[in-house]
Amino acid sequence: MIKMTNTIKLSKDFYSPSFISECNSSNGETLQEVAIDDKLRENANRLLIDKYNQIIGNPVDEISSFQLSDLPAVNYFRSLKISEDEYFISVDTGNWMIISKEDYELLKKNTVNKSLSTVLEKNFILLTEKNIDSYINKLRIRYGFLTEGPTLHIVVVTSNCNLSCIYCQASASNVAANNMNQVTANETVDRIFESPSDSFIIEFQGGEPLMNFPAIKNIIQYANRRAERDHKQVEYSLITNFTSTVTKEKLIFLMENNVSISFSLDGSKELHEKNRGRNYPNAFEILEKKVALYKKIWASLTDEPVELNALMTTTTTSLPLFREIIDTYLNFGITQINIRSLTPLGKALDTKENLVYTPEEFVDFWKNSVGYVLELRAKGIEISEFFLELILTKLFGNETGFMDLRSPCGAGYGQITYNYDGQVYTCDEGRMIYSDYFQIGSIYDQQLNNILLDAKTQSVFESSILEQYYCDYCAFKPYCGVCPVLHLQQKDKIQINVLETGHCEIFFKMIQHIVELFINDENAREEFQKMLMNVNWQKN
Amino acid sequence: MNQKIQIRKSLYKKEAIIVALQMYLKKYWVAILEDESDYFIQFEPKNGNNIKISENEFINQLIEAEFIYMKSLESLPLRKTIMKKALEPYYDKND
Ligand code: SF4
Ligand code: SF4
Numbered sequence: 001m002i003k004m005t006n007t008i009k010l011s012k013d014f015y016s017p018s019f020i021s022e023c024n025s026s027n028g029e030t031l032q033e034v035a036i037d038d039k040l041r042e043n044a045n046r047l048l049i050d051k052y053n054q055i056i057g058n059p060v061d062e063i064s065s066f067q068l069s070d071l072p073a074v075n076y077f078r079s080l081k082i083s084e085d086e087y088f089i090s091v092d093t094g095n096w097m098i099i100s101k102e103d104y105e106l107l108k109k110n111t112v113n114k115s116l117s118t119v120l121e122k123n124f125i126l127l128t129e130k131n132i133d134s135y136i137n138k139l140r141i142r143y144g145f146l147t148e149g150p151t152l153h154i155v156v157v158t159s160n161c162n163l164s165c166i167y168c169q170a171s172a173s174n175v176a177a178n179n180m181n182q183v184t185a186n187e188t189v190d191r192i193f194e195s196p197s198d199s200f201i202i203e204f205q206g207g208e209p210l211m212n213f214p215a216i217k218n219i220i221q222y223a224n225r226r227a228e229r230d231h232k233q234v235e236y237s238l239i240t241n242f243t244s245t246v247t248k249e250k251l252i253f254l255m256e257n258n259v260s261i262s263f264s265l266d267g268s269k270e271l272h273e274k275n276r277g278r279n280y281p282n283a284f285e286i287l288e289k290k291v292a293l294y295k296k297i298w299a300s301l302t303d304e305p306v307e308l309n310a311l312m313t314t315t316t317t318s319l320p321l322f323r324e325i326i327d328t329y330l331n332f333g334i335t336q337i338n339i340r341s342l343t344p345l346g347k348a349l350d351t352k353e354n355l356v357y358t359p360e361e362f363v364d365f366w367k368n369s370v371g372y373v374l375e376l377r378a379k380g381i382e383i384s385e386f387f388l389e390l391i392l393t394k395l396f397g398n399e400t401g402f403m404d405l406r407s408p409c410g411a412g413y414g415q416i417t418y419n420y421d422g423q424v425y426t427c428d429e430g431r432m433i434y435s436d437y438f439q440i441g442s443i444y445d446q447q448l449n450n451i452l453l454d455a456k457t458q459s460v461f462e463s464s465i466l467e468q469y470y471c472d473y474c475a476f477k478p479y480c481g482v483c484p485v486l487h488l489q490q491k492d493k494i495q496i497n498v499l500e501t502g503h504c505e506i507f508f509k510m511i512q513h514i515v516e517l518f519i520n521d522e523n524a525r526e527e528f529q530k531m532l533m534n535v536n537w538q539k540n
Numbered sequence: 541m542n543q544k545i546q547i548r549k550s551l552y553k554k555e556a557i558i559v560a561l562q563m564y565l566k567k568y569w570v571a572i573l574e575d576e577s578d579y580f581i582q583f584e585p586k587n588g589n590n591i592k593i594s595e596n597e598f599i600n601q602l603i604e605a606e607f608i609y610m611k612s613l614e615s616l617p618l619r620k621t622i623m624k625k626a627l628e629p630y631y632d633k634n635d
Contacts, residue, residue, distance in 0.1 A: 066617030068625075076615035079608075092619075108607060127618075139626035146627070470562045473608050499562050 072128040074110060074120075075135075080475035080512075088515060089125060093138040094394060094478040097123045098519060142399045145406075145414060149196035150452075152403065152415035154203045154428050155188055155219060156180070158212035159420060163241055164277045165264075167313055167342055167355050179212045180420035187443045188418045189222045194448035199233035204259075205417075205428060209238055210245035212420075220257050237262065239311065241276075243283065246290045251297050261294070263287070265310035265332065267325035271317055291332060308334045314341055314365060315355045322369040326376070330383060338386035339369045341506060345432045345489055359502035363509045370513070377527050384531055391514050392528055394479040403427075405481040405507070407471075409464035411438070412457040418443060424451055426460050429485040437488055460484050463494040470498050476511045545595055547579045552606055557581065560598065560605035567591065 066073075079089045087104045090096035097119065099107065106112050112120060120126035124135045145151075159178040161168070180188070192202065202223060204216050220236060227234045238254065240246065242263035254261060266272045269284040276283040291308070298306045310329065312318075318325060329337050341362045342355060357365075366387065373385050393400050403410025411426035418424055422443045425431040430438025438460060441451035451457065463484045471477045484494040486503060498504040517524040547557060554572065557579060561570050569584040583593055 066621045068621065073618055074615075076612060076619050132622075136622060136626050139622065143627060470559075472612065473559060473562075497565065499565050505566075 068129075068132060071132060072121075072126055074107070075125055075127045077107075077125050078473060078475040078477060079104065082512075082516065082519070088475050090475050090478055091124050092478055093124055093135060093142060094397060094399075095123045095125075095138075096395065096475075096478075097125070145399070145401070146408075148414075150410075150412070150414055150416045150448075151195075151197045151200045151401075152203060152410065153192045153195070153200060154205055154415060154417040155185075156205050156207070156417065156419045156428075156431065157185070157209050157215040157219070158207040160211045161207040161241070162211065162243060162245055163208070163280050163283075165241075165275055166277055167275065167315060174211065178207070178420060180215045182215070182218055184420070184422050184443070185215045185218045186222055187422065189219055189226060191418065191424075191443045191448050191451075192223070193226050193230055193232065197232075199235070201235045201237060204236070204238040206239075208241050208243075208245050210240050210250060213250055215420075217253060220253075220259070224257070236260065239263075242290045242294075243280070243286050246293070248293065248297065251294055252301075255297060255301055260307065260309065262309040262311050263291075264313070265329065265334070266312050266315075267318060267321055268328050271321060271325070272328075274317060275313065275315060295333075306333065308332065309336075310334050311338060312340060314339065314357075314362065316357050316361075319357060319361060319365045322365060323372055326369060326372055326383065330376075330381065335382045336384050336386060336389075337369070337373075339366045340386075343429060343432075344486065345429065359505040359509075362502075363506055363513075366506075366510060367513055370517075374524055374527055377530075378523060387510060388514065389531060391479060391511055392532055395511075395514065395518075396532055404483060405479070407464060407466040407477075407481050408461050409481050409483060411460045411464060411484065412440060412452055413461055416448075416451075426457060427485065429483070430460075433485055433489050435488060437494065438485060460494065463487075463496065469496055474508075476508060479511055480507050543583045543593055545581045545583075545593070545598055547581065547602070549574070549577055549579060552579075552602055553609065554579065556602060556606035556609045559609050560601040563601060564593070568593075 075091050077089045077091050079087045082088045082098070085101045087099050087101065088096060089099055089104070089107075103112070103116055106116065107120070107125070112126070117126055121128055121131055124131060124138075127135060157180045160173050160175060162174070192200070202219065204219075206212075209216060216238070223234050226232070236254075236257060236259040238259050239262050242261075265287065266275045272284045272287070273281070294308075295306050310332070312325065326337055329335075342357075344356060366385075370385055370388050373383050373388065376383050390400055390402055390405065394405075399406065403414040411430065415427050416424060417426070417428045417431050419431055423431075423439055424441040424443060426438045426440055437456070440454055440457045440460075446454075464482055466472065466477050466480065466482065469482065471480065471482070474480070482496050482498055482501075483503060484496070487496045487501065488494050490501065491497070514528075518528060557572060561572075561581065564570055564583065567586055567589050569586060571582045571584075573580040573582060581598075585591070
């Protein structure tokens with residue numbers, strides 16, 4: 001997991017100076033001016049506008065039938081009945097409110113009284129001359145990511161792995177041809193530095209990336225030189241299984257270069273080892289030793305509290321074990337758990353292992369985990385859950401930068417994956433699928449700009465825009481996103497019928513659960529407020 | 541078993557019917573048939589599900605869907621104007 005500072009980057013000619021200073025004072029966020037590649041920026045915006053217009057009607061030039069001077073007007077709101085007498089209503093900026101059935105009926109008929117209209121105006125459900133600028137500015141910030149260029153560059157330095165976890169597409173192998181060589185590594189860094197973004201993250205993935213440590217070292221050293229030369233800021237992260245591939249020398253190098261390390265931890269010894277597969281007994285014991293080594297080296301290099309990040313994958317075996325899993329995280333000193341559902345790609349789909357559960361089963365598991373997290377927090381134990389924090393942050397006003405749950409999603413325009421063989425994909429998941437739909441170029445043949453402007457990249461980008469789906473009527477649309485990769489895998493097309501997918505069911509119920517807890521449970525509300533005070537948002 | 545619900549064309553728009561039907565797609569294959577004056581919505585259960593659809597409940601969904609659809613249509617010019625302003629380069633506040 002990557003910690004990000006709370007900085008929003010805005011291009012000078014895209015935002016007026018008065019708007020920038022307004023944001024500075026009202027949100028307390030640091031705003032920087034950055035140079036953005038014009039063509040890319042225009043293109044991302046144009047694409048969204050064109051798609052938006054294509055989805056909801058006439059071409060862009062025919063939109064003059066509404067003038068801002070026609071205000072006040074009721075904004076387009078989406079609603080959900082949450083109880084017999086209450087509705088949840090939201091608008092595109094993510095602002096929302098709970099409204100009584102009576103008031104909802106008045107709103108439907110456009111006959112609101114004065115006191116109701118004041119509340120509606122405050123929440124941008126009623127747009128007036130007083131709040132319209134602020135509403136447009138909020139939307140501009142929300143879509144600010146379109147102007148940045150990709151900020152997450154995933155480099156797959158090898159497809160080899162020393163394990164063969166039961167849910168992973170990689171199997172144990174150690175073949176030189178599956179490693180990124182030095183020429184490809186350098187070319188990859190060159191493509192990354194063509195990104196218009198001023199600061200970005202390079203994330204190392206595999207297979208097991210530490211099996212090709214020379215490539216990691218080479219990329220970090222070369223990228224550091226390029227960053228200095230080009231005045232860019234680069235951060236690193238690495239996802240590892242934290243087993244025999246971890247050595248003292250590697251850890252020292254990674255820590256000295258501030259690489260944020262995340263390792264796999266699925267739960268208690270029994271569960272963790274079951275998932276690691278038969279070829280790797282004692283995986284948990286080895287992990288404990290490596291974590292101890294990590295903590296020791298950390299303490300020798302800095303006085304800062306140790307940073308430990310882990311990733312868990314949920315299988316059917318995990319479902320009843322939510323307490324044990326969270327307790328294991330706490331025993332390791334990890335204070336955030338990410339209850340992720342299994343990505344149904346590759347080996348995870350193998351029915352022999354019986355890994356896959358229904359969306360309802362996963363949501364129950366997540367709800368139980370959140371319940372336990374809240375129970376522990378009430379006892380003063382520091383622990384949080386990734387999606388709980390993510391959705392809370394979205395509900396209370398900020399777009400988070402998490403690319404898999406936003407519209408359009410991160411594919412290409414937010415993140416890019418460079419494979420060990422030089423092929424470029426929209427995202428890591430796009431690399432794992434059977435189809436080459438998400439393979440958008442090669443580092444040898446095209447510059448990054450051309451890869452992003454390619455029709456294929458654009459079609460993936462477009463297919464994740466929620467307005468074209470049923471989502472445009474869904475009250476949770478401002479907090480949600482869809483995944484074209486998963487849809488292609490499951491339904492053989494990237495045009496999404498959201499309500500047919502487990503993805504929609506899972507996220508609808510997760511958001512609904514948090515809204516209901518917030519409204520009905522005073523203790524949960526108190527904990528949510530504390531969590532929101534401490535959110536240090538993560539990027540990918 | 542297949543089930544058919546009859547809807548008068550003079551009362552509801554086809555688009556609203558489509559919005560209302562989204563909720564049913566997970567559990568049913570759905571087809572919209574029509575003659576001069578009516579739509580006939582045919583539900584065919586998926587995966588052995590044999591829950592009968594309540595006609596009243598469907599009509600309630602349809603009333604809400606008609607409102608949602610009309611609201612989204614009416615708000616198009618407003619939404620487009622705002623999106624255009626939010627996404628296009630900023631020149632002047634009074635532009
Ligand atoms: S995917 Fe489902 S929950 Fe998300 S916005 Fe679309 S309809 Fe709503
Ligand atoms: S296509 Fe899916 S996995 Fe790829 S960035 Fe979009 S949401 Fe994420």
